[in-house]
Amino acid sequence: MAKYIIKRILAAIPMVLIITVICFALMNLAPYDAIDAMTTPNMSPETVALIKAKYGYDQPVYIQYIRWLDGLINGNFGYSIVTHQSISADLAIRIPNTIKLILPAYLLAYALAIVLGLIAGSHKNKWADKLIDGICAIGIALPTFWVSMLLIYFLGYKLNVLPIVGMHTIGQENSMIDYLRHFLMPFIALFLSFLPDATRYVRSSTITQYSEDYVMVQQAFGASKAEIMFKHVCKNVLLPIITKLGMALPMLVTGAIITETIFGWPGVGPYFVKAIQGMDYPIVMVILVLSSTLVILGNLLSDILYCLTDPRIKDLG
């Protein structure tokens, strides 16, 4: 098993490296670069050359790449070409904000999805299943941004019960109630966007488990429905879900780009969208590398968890 895990880790490293190369290449191919942002057309060629030398842009491309990669590894992500602020410092503020929003929404959505999915899956083609599955089908078709707009209209404007933008009211940064009032709407929007997919996943794996032979054996031995459900099916359904949580890792950074942008939540979303609109390549590339690395790490984590929890995989070696 250790061999399998090491093999998976070794396979992940070149993937991350290739992604950094792609990113760097994109940054170099971009029609407008950091030098254009720092210089103005009426600067003398000497000044431009000086600025180039200062930031290392006079070096050959592969040296620039190695320096950039070295920076990434040491946590120095470079500087925004629009605001000239350190990207790592910005992200250090924004990522925790995003996590504060996504983690509760994701966990609650999964908790409810497990309940609904188990109910639907164990009552296949009965009314409860049809109802839950039907709601999921509609839920999947709902664009998050539209749900957010409707929430803003009804809760924000019509009923005027919740603030529509930001994370705190100015002057009330330490008030928990104020924070929760700001938190509620983006939380609901995200929760609703996670729920249908998760429910369908739990439902289909429940259905698969119910068609396994062990269920029939239990039925033949006269086990009650509750016994089959909680002693056997539940275990087999929940295990892959716990391991699947590893795949949620990248969501913690880029899982709420749209929702955060609409509600002006000061997380990674608006930062990223603003960088895209302002052609702020360094930020865009850092987020690209960061989120893809997290995807690869997340998949790795869930493979390892799976391998640790499911004894059948042990002899894959």
Added chain:
Amino acid sequence: MIVMAKNKSDQKRRIENVLSALKHDKLAIASLVFLVIIIALALLAPILPLDPNTTDVRNMFQPPSPEHWFGTDDIGRDYLSRVIYGGRVSLLVGFLAMITCVCVGVLVGTVSGYCGGWIDSILMRIVDIMSSIPWMVLVTVISLFLKRGLKSIIIVIGFFTWMEIARLVRAETLSLKEREYVMYAKFVGIPGYVIILKHIIPSVLPTIIIAASTGIANAIMTESSLSFLGLGIQQPMSSWGSLLQNAQSYMQNAIYMAILPGLLIVLTIFAFNKLGNLLRIFVEPRVMSGEKD
């Protein structure tokens, strides 16, 4: 010959299965009818008495009335016409992006599965790498490099969301490759591309059709999200997503502007997904409606 005849009757039975499932599923019939109407409206829009462009500043933000069924927008244009013309763009993006995405996916999937070896390894590594970048990030980053507008949004969605289809098609190709008729064709010296075109693609067609119907739904969703963020369709053209982006600014006094395009997005995506699910019965005859997703 016997095998072929058997296949034919099998196909016929499968189509009958789908049709009978369609008959018993009222929601699926409704979806089909809805899509036919919406596509017809989009195609016929230029010959209908609709005018999405005439501005009328004296009649701004008119709420729905007999004259303007869905009111007027911020510069007095008839909103129903705007929404129907927006639908043209949304559906066009959906179809073209889906076609691109299916073509690339099928090409990569069949070549990768059929050739195997190093070609397979390289293609699948590309798929792995492309799918490890979160789609929202990938699509927005690519849109950075292209001039914003209709063409680039189709390219962005089409060329960067085909990975799942490629994986599905590859898996099927791998098992088809071992079938006797494919082995025979290979043995008598028929070139690889002919085998892929004549024997493999027809057999994976049902999978492709299902992938296509959910592909349109996904493309419409992606397009509307991008346009909503201001990264997709640009003025003066508009799609359902960009209409919603516009509506966001006037929500307080003209909420009807946000309702209609949003509702159409939901219904369209729902309908395409519903029909896609129904077609699954064709591919997996034992899986009756809604068992797998």
